[in-house]
Every structure is written in structure tokens, then in C-alpha cells.
Amino acid sequence: MTVRPTAVVTGANSGIGLETVRGLAREGIHVVMVCRNQTRAEAARADIEASVPDASLSIVLCDLSLQADVRRAAAEIEATKERLDLLVNNAGIMIRSRQVTTEGVEMMLAVNHFAPFLFTTLLLPLLQASAPARIVNVASWAHSMGRLDLDDLQATRGYGLFGLPRYGETKLMNILFTRELARRIEGTGAIVNCLHPGNVATNLGNPPAPNRLLGRMIFLDAARGAETTLAASTNTEYGDVNGSYFVKSEPGDHKLSAAARDREAAAGLWVATEALVVSSPLRPHAGPS
Ligand SMILES: NC(=O)c1ccc[n+]([C@@H]2O[C@H](COP(=O)([O-])OP(=O)(O)OC[C@H]3O[C@@H](n4cnc5c(N)ncnc54)[C@H](OP(=O)(O)O)[C@@H]3O)[C@@H](O)[C@H]2O)c1
Numbered sequence: 001m002t003v004r005p006t007a008v009v010t011g012a013n014s015g016i017g018l019e020t021v022r023g024l025a026r027e028g029i030h031v032v033m034v035c036r037n038q039t040r041a042e043a044a045r046a047d048i049e050a051s052v053p054d055a056s057l058s059i060v061l062c063d064l065s066l067q068a069d070v071r072r073a074a075a076e077i078e079a080t081k082e083r084l085d086l087l088v089n090n091a092g093i094m095i096r097s098r099q100v101t102t103e104g105v106e107m108m109l110a111v112n113h114f115a116p117f118l119f120t121t122l123l124l125p126l127l128q129a130s131a132p133a134r135i136v137n138v139a140s141w142a143h144s145m146g147r148l149d150l151d152d153l154q155a156t157r158g159y160g161l162f163g164l165p166r167y168g169e170t171k172l173m174n175i176l177f178t179r180e181l182a183r184r185i186e187g188t189g190a191i192v193n194c195l196h197p198g199n200v201a202t203n204l205g206n207p208p209a210p211n212r213l214l215g216r217m218i219f220l221d222a223a224r225g226a227e228t229t230l231a232a233s234t235n236t237e238y239g240d241v242n243g244s245y246f247v248k249s250e251p252g253d254h255k256l257s258a259a260a261r262d263r264e265a266a267a268g269l270w271v272a273t274e275a276l277v278v279s280s281p282l283r284p285h286a287g288p289s
Contacts, residue, residue, distance in 0.1 A: 004030040004056055006084050006130075007233070008077060010064060010119070011091025013037070013044035015202030016138065019226035020088055020233070022048050025055035027234060029086070032077060036063045064091050064115035065101045067277060074122035083130040086233050087123055089116035089174075090138045094167040094205040098159045105276075106154045108163070112170035117177055118277050124190065131189025132239060135181070136232045139174035139194040139245070144257040146172035150268050153276070172260055173269060175245060180266040182243025191239075193232045195246035196255070200225030 007024050011017035012033035021031045025048055035041035041059045049055050058080075062073035077084070092112050099107040105114060120135055127133035145168030149157075159166050178194040185192065201215040202222055219225075231249035232238060244251040245260070259265065 003082055004028060005086070006030045006032065006081055007086035007088065008032040008034060008060075008084060008123070009088040009090055010034040010062075010115070013040040015204065015222050016197050016200055016225045016229060017088075017090040018044050018047070019222045020090060020229045021057070022052060022055075022223075023226055023230040024086070024233065025052045025057065028054075028056075029234075030056040030058070032081065033057055033059050034062050034064075034073060034091070035059060036061065064119075065105075065107060065110040066103055067105075067110075067114065067118055068103070070115055070118045071122065074119055077123065078126055081126070084123060084126045084133065085130050086134050086136070087120060087127060088136045088138070088229060088233060089119065090136075090229065091115065092138060092140075092171075092204070094163060096163045096205075098155060098163075098166075106156075108166055108170045109154060109173075112167075113173040113177065114273065114277050116174065117273050120181065120192075121277075124185070127190045128185075128188050133190040134233060135190060135192035136229060137174045137178050137192065137194040138229060139178070139196060140168075140171040141196045141247075141255070142168040143172040143175050143260055144168065146170070146259070148172055148176070148259060148262075148265050148269065150265075150272050153272055172257075173273075175256065175260040176262070176266040176269045177273070178245075179243050179260075179263070180270045183266075186242060191242040193238070193241060193244045193246055193251075195228045195232050196252075197225045197228050198248070 007029050009021050012021045013035040024031050045057050060073050063069045101110045181192045199219045201219040228246050228249045232246045245253050245256050247255050
């Protein structure tokens with residue numbers, strides 16, 4: 001029996017993640033849907049199966065805000081999947097006021113940056129063993145609103161108006177993480193890219209009803225919003241592109257802010273993150289980059 005290519009998608013029950021799963025399922029890829037709520041996960045699976053009858057889907061429950069749960073979910077995937085061709089770190093949140101997880105981590109930092117860092121680090125050996133493999137991090141144009149403060153990763157000194165600068169900072173972290181990881185895994189059989197999906201009408205930020213209605217009128221729908229993720233995930237043209245920022249379904253690094261191009265900041269963020277999240281065996285690639 002042939003084993004289907006396998007993808008893991010986080011935040012798979014809603015918005016861009018749900019449509020990413022649908023697109024991958026249409027390509028015949030088995031998708032592990034990482035969701036935090038069983039009922040919402042089952043509803044999303046039923047929705048996809050209704051539109052893609054031969055979809056092959058499984059669910060792994062995980063609260064990505066908790067490192068202990070990320071570790072458990074990664075172990076579950078490693079124990080049950082023979083291969084992993086694609087990891088899409090899609091889940092993300094935007095919250096207005098500072099909250100802290102039960103592990104003592106500022107919530108947007110935990111979900112938007114620590115979770116993809118830890119999940120990727122833990123699943124990297126399985127990805128590399130399944131080479132060629134891809135990692136895709138869903139970032140945002142909002143990175144350009146963010147300013148990285150390595151001395152205050154937990155944002156104890158300032159959160160910004162409605163949490164927007166902080167959200168931007170965590171999206172900047174997605175890009176710096178992508179660029180540093182790309183350097184570290186160059187030539188190992190896996191590539192990593194990140195992207196801005198466009199402005200998409202989803203549940204992000206839990207918008208009130210009038211904003212939701214307005215969003216539906218002026219933003220992309222979630223299926224269009226998943227197109228750039230799908231291009232970075234499966235488009236054969238981009239099989240060698242490593243460390244890029246995709247916009248409108250193609251590499252668009254010219255749209256990166258100066259802060260997102262800062263190599264020293266990327267390296268510094270890696271070290272600071274590692275100290276708080278995981279002791280990773282990854283070291284910088286020795287070759288030219
Ligand atoms: N929408 C836009 O215009 C836009 C623009 C740029 C970038 N993005 C990025 O796109 C990505 C997807 O967001 P979206 O717009 O599709 O928003 P969404 O509809 O709110 O989807 C977010 C997903 O993340 C999941 N999630 C949140 N916290 C979680 C946790 N602690 N553990 C596990 N899963 C969790 C949500 O699960 P629940 O349903 O259970 O809450 C949901 O499935 C995010 O990274 C966002 O930053 C969005």
C-alpha cells in the first residue's frame with residue numbers, strides 16, 4: 001500500500017487553516033489537523049469530508065499555548081506517522097490586552113512564536129527523514145508594525161494599543177525564526193518559508209459582528225486567503241526556495257521590513273527563545289549563506 005504524503009496543519013478548524021487543509025486534501029495529502037477543541041475539530045473534519053469525499057484526515061488535539069501540550073502532540077505525531085512531508089504553522093491569535101498562560105508565558109508570545117518554534121524543532125527529525133520536506137510559517141504584513149525587544153520578550157514593559165504592536169512583534173518573530181531556521185537547515189532536505197496571506201475575513205481577533213460583516217465585504221474569503229499558504233506548501237516551482245517571505249503566492253522578500261531582514265536579530269531571537277523553550281540540537285549551518 002502506498003503511503004500518502006503527510007502534512008500537519010495547526011489551527012486547522014477555522015479560517016485560513018481550514019481552507020489550507022481542504023486544499024491539501026484535494027491534492028491527496030493526508031492531513032493531521034491540530035486543533036484545541038474536539039467539537040470544533042470534528043465539525044471542521046466533517047465540513048472538509050463533505051467537499052472532498054476521499055479526504056484522508058486525522059485530528060491531534062493540542063493547546064498550543066502550553067509547551068507541555070505541544071511536546072505531547074509532537075510525540076503523538078512522531079509515534080503514529082511514518083512520514084511528515086509538510087508542517088504548516090498556521091495557528092495564531094491577536095488579543096487586545098496582555099494575558100499570561102498557566103505556564104507563565106505572555107499569551108501571544110506562547111501561541112504565535114513559542115509554539116511554532118517548539119513544534120518545528122521537535123518534528124524536524126521526522127521532516128528531514130521524509131526529505132524533501134517543507135515547513136511553512138504563517139506570518140503577516142503586520143510584522144512591519146512590530147519592534148523586537150529581546151530584553152523584554154514577555155512584553156512586561158508595554159503591550160501597545162489594542163495589542164496591535166505586540167501582535168506585529170510576534171509576526172516579526174515568525175519571520176526572523178523562518179530566516180534563522182532556513183540558515184540552520186540549509187542542505188538538510190527540509191526548507192522553510194513564511195508568508196503574508198492577504199487581509200482575510202476570519203475569526204482572527206474575535207471581531208464583533210459589525211466588523212465581521214465589513215470584513216466579509218472588503219477582505220479575501222478564507223479560501224483565497226489560503227492560496228499563498230498552499231503555494232508555499234506544494235507548488236513545485238518553489239521546491240528549492242528557502243527562507244523566503246511569500247506574498248500573493250510567490251516569494252516577495254522586497255516587502256519585508258528592515259527589522260525582518262536583520263540577521264543579528266534573527267540569531268539573537270533564536271538564542272533567547274531556545275533559553276525559554278527548548279534545548280535544541282540545531283546549530284548554524286557551516287556553509288555560505
Ligand atoms: N486573517 C487575516 O487577515 C490574517 C492576516 C495575516 C496573517 N494572518 C495569520 O493567519 C493565521 C490564521 O489565522 P486566521 O486569520 O485564519 O484566524 P482564525 O480564523 O482565528 O484561526 C486561528 C486558528 O488558530 C487556532 N488557535 C488559536 N489559539 C490556539 C491555541 N492556543 N491552541 C490551538 N489552536 C489555537 C484557532 O482555534 P480555535 O478556533 O479553537 O480558536 C483557529 O483554528 C494566523 O497565524 C494569523 O496571524 C491572518
